[in-house]
Amino acid sequence: xxxxxxxxxxxxxxxxxxxxxxxxxxxxxxxxxxxxxxxxxxxxxxxxxxxxxxxxxxxxxxxxxxxxxxxxxxxxxxxxxxxxxxxxxxxxxxxxxxxxxxxxxxxxxxxxxxxxxxxxxxxxxxxxxxxxxxxxxxxxxxxxxxxxxxxxxxxxxxxxxxxxxxxxxxxxxxxxxxxxxxxxxxxxxxxxxxxxxxxxxxxxxxxxxxxxxxxxxxxxxxxxxxxxxxxxxxxxxxxxxxxxxxxxxxxxxxxxxxxxxxxxxxxxxxxxxxxxxxxxxxxxxxxxxxxxxxxxxxxxxxxxxxxxxxxxxxxxxxxxxxxxxxxxxxxxxxxxxxxxxxxxxxxxxxxxxxxxxxxxxxxxxxxxxxxxxxxxxxxxxxxxxxxxxxxxxxxxxxxxxxxxxxxxxxxxxxxxxxxxxxxxxxxxxxxxxxxxxxxxxxxxxxxxxxxxxxxxxxxxxxxxxxxxxxxxxxxxxxxxxxxxxxxxxxxxxxxxxxxxxxxxxxxxxxxxxxxxxxxxxxxxxxxxxxxxxxxxxxxxxxxxxxxxxxxxxx
Numbered sequence: 001x002x003x004x005x006x007x008x009x010x011x012x013x014x015x016x017x018x019x020x021x022x023x024x025x026x027x028x029x030x031x032x033x034x035x036x037x038x039x040x041x042x043x044x045x046x047x048x049x050x051x052x053x054x055x056x057x058x059x060x061x062x063x064x065x066x067x068x069x070x071x072x073x074x075x076x077x078x079x080x081x082x083x084x085x086x087x088x089x090x091x092x093x094x095x096x097x098x099x100x101x102x103x104x105x106x107x108x109x110x111x112x113x114x115x116x117x118x119x120x121x122x123x124x125x126x127x128x129x130x131x132x133x134x135x136x137x138x139x140x141x142x143x144x145x146x147x148x149x150x151x152x153x154x155x156x157x158x159x160x161x162x163x164x165x166x167x168x169x170x171x172x173x174x175x176x177x178x179x180x181x182x183x184x185x186x187x188x189x190x191x192x193x194x195x196x197x198x199x200x201x202x203x204x205x206x207x208x209x210x211x212x213x214x215x216x217x218x219x220x221x222x223x224x225x226x227x228x229x230x231x232x233x234x235x236x237x238x239x240x241x242x243x244x245x246x247x248x249x250x251x252x253x254x255x256x257x258x259x260x261x262x263x264x265x266x267x268x269x270x271x272x273x274x275x276x277x278x279x280x281x282x283x284x285x286x287x288x289x290x291x292x293x294x295x296x297x298x299x300x301x302x303x304x305x306x307x308x309x310x311x312x313x314x315x316x317x318x319x320x321x322x323x324x325x326x327x328x329x330x331x332x333x334x335x336x337x338x339x340x341x342x343x344x345x346x347x348x349x350x351x352x353x354x355x356x357x358x359x360x361x362x363x364x365x366x367x368x369x370x371x372x373x374x375x376x377x378x379x380x381x382x383x384x385x386x387x388x389x390x391x392x393x394x395x396x397x398x399x400x401x402x403x404x405x406x407x408x409x410x411x412x413x414x415x416x417x418x419x420x421x422x423x424x425x426x427x428x429x430x431x432x433x434x435x436x437x438x439x440x441x442x443x444x445x446x447x448x449x450x451x452x453x454x455x456x457x458x459x460x461x462x463x464x465x466x467x468x469x470x471x472x473x474x475x476x477x478x479x480x481x482x483x484x485x486x487x488x489x490x491x492x493x494x495x496x497x498x499x500x501x502x503x504x505x506x507x508x509x510x511x512x513x514x515x516x517x518x519x520x521x522x523x524x525x526x527x528x529x530x531x532x533x534x535x536x537x538x539x540x541x542x543x544x545x546x547x548x549x550x551x552x553x554x
Contacts (some may be wrong), residue, residue: 006300007326010248014255014330014426021069021260026279028266032175033148033168034272042170053167056159059501065165066142066493070109073135074486078105080131081123090124091214107180108135110489111143111223113341113464114481117547118475120214120235125197132232134219137181138299140228141172143339143373146493147265148272149369150377154401155273160501163199176261177228184257192246193219218243226257229371231341231464239331239344248518251327251344254421255262255334262286262338262369265376273401277519282379282526289368289531290337293361297329300353300441300551318349324367329354339371341464348442348451348467355450355467356547361462363539364531365420371462377496379527383518384413384499386530390516399515402508412499419491422537423460423484428453428542436476442469446553450546460488 001009023504038046038053046053057065080087081096081104100116107114117123124133139275145168152162189195195321198215213508218234222244223399235241245251263283270279285327301315302325329344335342336358347358361368367378378382384400388410391398398405405413431437431452441448451470472481517523 003325004302006324007330009329010252010326011294011374012266014252014259017256019261021256022267022283024263025260025270029176029261029264030173030271033163033268037189038076038167039174039399040176041479042167044165045053045170045174048548049166051164051166053170055163055164056161058166059149059162059497061492062162062165065148065169066497067163067490069138069165070490072144072356073109073138074105075137076106077131078102080127081105082149084124084127085389087124087126088196088270089126093122093124097124099475099478100473103482104132106482106486107464108132108232109139110231110459110462110483110485111228111230111339111374112459112462112489113230114459114466114472115232115236115464116148116478116481116483118236119233120216125216128221128234129217133217133224134230136221136228136230137173137177140168140177140224140230140372141169142373143229144172144176144261144265144420145169145373145498147373148268150380150503151272151502152402153503154380156504157506159276160481160505162497164330167395173201174281177224180257180261181223184227184253185220187253188219188222188250191240191250193222193250194243195219203442203497207334212507215243222254223257226340226342228370229262229338229340229375231256231339231343233342236315239342240346241423242322245320245344248327251323251331254344255331256263258334258338258340258342260368261288261372262375265373269376273521278401281519281524282376282383284521285531286367286369286375286379287528288412288524288528289316289364290333293337293357293368294330294333295362297354297357300351300357301329315343315349315351315354318346318437318501320344333361335465337364337366337368337370339366339462339464340526341458343465345456346468347465348469349449350427352446352547352549352553355454356543356551358465359450359454359457359543359547360535360539362457362463363421363543364535366463366524368529379501379531381416381496382531382534383527384409385393385417385534386415386523386527387516387518389530390526394514396514400518402511403503403506404509407418408502408524409499412495412502416492416495416499417493417534420488423488424453424456424539426541427456427460427480427484430487431476435475436474440471440477442471442472446546446549450550453542453546456484462489542548 081101085095149162200214239245266283270276387398
């Protein structure tokens with residue numbers, strides 16, 4: 001079977017699996033967030049944290065809950081790392097230094113999972129399972145909760161109440177993420193991923209030295225790492241490591257886990273606003289971009305040039321032979337179009353244009369389909385921008401889902417789409433002006449610039465993957481990327497929740513002959529165009545200096 005045909009069949013199998021899961025999972029999540037009943041275990045959790053799940057919150061209170069929970073999470077995870085040397089199950093590893101501990105705590109709480117350390121050489125079992133894995137669950141649940149709050153803003157009227165953050169957080173964790181992760185971990189163990197609490201042991205002598213491996217609860221962390229669009233691996237090689245991702249079947253299953261919740265949330269959105277067709281329109285936009293990026297990535301990696309690429313069948317440098325170009329390309333697009341950041345290949349070794357596709361996928365705002373929750377609310381923000389543009393063209397007040405998009409709403413949406421690009425470009429500019437950055441760059445020229453641009457794009461967009469040619473374990477990069485991750489995660493949430501509160505207070509506007517039909521293919525096309533134009537105008541100069549220059553020169 002040719003590599004190209006193999007890639008097409010893998011993609012079709014993935015699409016069928018996602019299609020089968022879309023409706024039942026989306027409907028189930030809609031029921032979870034619409035129910036007024038609480039499970040017994042959930043009541044125990046509410047009692048333990050002192051929360052009243054029946055109290056409705058306006059957007060400032062909802063935001064305070066998000067920020068307070070996340071701040072405590074950062075502090076807790078930071079202290080765990082700083083005290084690792086004194087904790088049981090540390091495997092003899094010392095405590096993490098302050099800069100790296102801050103960066104890692106910010107990373108996992110922000111659902112970014114950027115790693116400036118080698119997991120198997122730095123983190124013991126307690127920090128991995130009791131700290132990092134826990135944040136994989138709750139940070140994903142926070143993202144879904146904020147998305148659900150925005151959906152309620154569209155669905156409700158004449159009230160500023162958006163639900164209860166603590167209830168949404170607990171339900172998302174207990175009823176959605178935990179059960180699916182358990183099933184996912186069992187499947188991964190069946191595929192060959194490891195699940196133990198083994199210590200460090202020597203596995204052989206190589207080139208005059210010994211090689212040591214340590215075990216861990218890898219399958220369970222791998223499942224939520226992908227399902228929650230987190231990305232932080234137990235091992236430095238991440239999902240390229242055979243303990244995390246043993247074969248082609250596990251590779252396809254992990255891609256499925258990455259995409260299933262972000263895509264199914266569009267069905268949840270349609271159910272909660274009372275029109276599944278609206279959900280289909282958002283889904284169509286996400287799928288159009290995802291398919292387009294996947295096709296482009298596979299084309300760039302298979303369009304080999306020269307005898308070395310001809311012999312290998314394509315650009316095989318930095319890719320695992322058990323996945324090949326197809327499995328690596330599909331995985332790469334899935335992770336960079338979501339906020340996952342997991343890698344099963346060396347992103348820095350992709351072709352120049354391939355690296356540009358990865359960068360652009362993140363720079364779109366990771367909305368196709370995006371992260372757990374963040375993809376949906378990011379795409380809904382872009383939908384508001386799209387209907388605003390349409391309203392300007394026809395000369396009438398824009399409306400979306402029966403809500404007027406006035407000055408206040410468009411300001412919130414505009415601030416949302418400006419925050420992340422500002423963080424990426426400002427931090428990249430400062431870093432490139434610092435002489436110390438040159439010592440962290442493995443490469444010079446366009447590719448070296450791409451390494452730095454990729455790092456801040458990944459951090460501010462809460463992705464977490466890296467070109468890996470950049471030594472980011474320095475005080476500057478640990479601090480600046482940590483700040484980019486926190487600001488890139490929580491500042492946009494402020495505008496999302498403020499927008500949700502503004503929409504919920506409005507009186508519904510009845511449809512008229514001039515109302516833009518936002519459940520039609522025309523709107524899907526407009527939305528795709530809006531997404532691409534906004535990202536292109538914002539990032540084209542930076543992309544021209546990095547991956548585009550490299551691709552044209554190769």
